[in-house]
Amino acid sequence: MKNFLDDDFLLTTDTAKTLYHSFAKGLPIIDYHCHLPPDQIAEDLNFKNLTQIWLYGDHYKWRAMRANGIPEEYITGDRSDYEKFEKWAETVPYTIRNPLYHWTHLELRRYFDVYDILSPATAKKIYDECSEKLQTPEYSVRNLMRKMKVEMTGTTDDPLDDLAYHQKIKKDGFEIKVLPSFRPDKAMAADNIQALNEYIQKLEGLSKTRILNFGDYLSALKGRHNYFAENGCSVSDHGLEQFYAEDYTDAEIDLIFKSILSNEPLSHNQVLKFKSCMLFNLGLWDHEKGWVQQYHVGGLRNNNTRLLSKIGADAGLDSIGDFSQGVAMTRFLNKLDMQDRLAKTIIYNLNPVDNELIAAMTGNFNDGTVAGKVQFGSAWWFLDQKDGMIKQLNALSNIGLLSRFVGMLTDSRSFLSYPRHEYFRRILCDLIGKDVENGELPDDIEWLGKIVKDVCYYNAKAYFNFN
Incomplete structure (x- = not known):
């Protein structure tokens, strides 16, 4: 296997x-x-956190969250960035066989060297680690482009x-x-x-x-x-x-x-x-x-x-x-x-x-x-x-x-x-x-x-x- x-x-x-x-x-x-x-x-x-670079404007993820029964207030509404991320982490395990499942984990690995599987259990750890990195000069958008x-x-x-x-x-x-x-x-x-x-x-x-x-x-x-x-x-x-x-x-x-x-x-x-x-x-x-x-x-x-x-x-x-x-x-x-x-x-x-x-x-x-x-x-x-x-x-x-x-x-x-x-x-x-x-x-x-x-x-x- x-x-x-x-x-x-x-x-x-x-x-x-x-x-x-x-x-x-x-x-x-x-x-x-x-x-x-x-x-x-x-x-x-430099994005302030993982939600801002990952969920703002990404209608692929929004569709998946709606299909998973997530209320709109956690998608395009006024909930906090972390609350929105929690709902995305709740959704990811249910995206198996959708390309979002692969893309999500490829992006965590290629950009952040994070090898955990995203789920409610790992959400806080991943959010904090990636958000901290995103606020460093190495993770400015130009450097993200250079990295790739x-x-x-x-x-x-x-x-x-x-x-x-x-x-x-x-x-x-x-x-x-x-x-x-x-x-x-x-x-x-x-x-x-x-x-x-x-x-x-x-x-x-x-x-x-x-x-x-x-x-x-x-x-x-x-x-x-x-x-x-x-x-x-x-x-x-x-x-x-x-x-x-x-x-x-x-x-x-x-x-x-x-x-x-x-x-x-x-x-x-x-x-x-x-x-x-x-x-x-x-x-x-x-x-x-x-x-x-x-x-x-x-x-x-x-x-x-x-x-x-x-x-x-x-x-x-x-x-x-x-x-x-x-x-x-x-x-x-x-x-x-x-x-x-x-x-x-x-x-x-x-x-x-x-x-x-x-x-x-x-x-x-x-x-x-x-x-x-x-x-x-x-x-x-x-x-x-x-x-x-x-x-x-x-x-x-x-x-x-x-x-x-x-x-x-x-x-x-x-x-x-x-x-x-x-x-x-x-x-x-x-x-x-x-x-x-x-x-x-x-x-x-x-x-x-x-x-x-x-x-x-x-x-x-x-x-x-x-x-």
């Missing part, structure tokens, strides 16, 4: 162990998409962000690249006219120009795109239910935008046309600058209206959606490709039913100009767990080229999430190791080791070319 989380955790063959320990384990981390707050990196924050060998991290930023914290980080000479990503979801959200008009007004103030028509709007938004590029951005990101690729005319979009400015409600078809136009223009800008564009598709968000009204979005009230993806996706990608203006593209899928569809779709638009130009992105959100990762890796392997994959990312708001890269690397090595020992791949450890190193680090380094 193997020991829990030993050196060979998730590695079930000798080949897998060799691939991980000799090739994957020591590689730096390029975390090209996450939701870390750049202000905390700029300030080199992070080379680059890509934050997720609204076009209206002034990027002052990114500028400070660069000015400080911090050796780890912290670069913004252009996330324009709010700029195209025509299904909420009031919120979109508020956004337009803020854009007017920032751009110091009146926005009287759609051309003005695009021009002001393009100015923000340029500003992001001037501040080191080379990546965009979109959180979509599905792609938008409706036919539209310029005249139609002009009328739709006039209705938006007049606070007139739009039909469903008008909303789709506006989003289609915005998505296409944003894609043109990304290609023009040589950016990588990322699309996260398939999320069904904000399902619980009662809790949403109390605690807001990004609180663990989202789920997998069952949207139709294929037709709009191919129309969108093809429209850009027909003009030879399709940027390097990564598509992340949230519904495993669509894995093969998306793996096959990306292959339609690889044109030989860049290895892996259009990518089936890593298992995302509800799928970034062992089974989800294996399904994504298998779909990609069977239909595309695993060897050109840009690998894992955290997509996290926590500075303690970097062991997810280790989790992915172990799973990848085990998958390849099993194929070798089943006779499905040759026992060429140097070649396979190179593939592992590429997927875990070098492919992303070459694909993104962060400066």
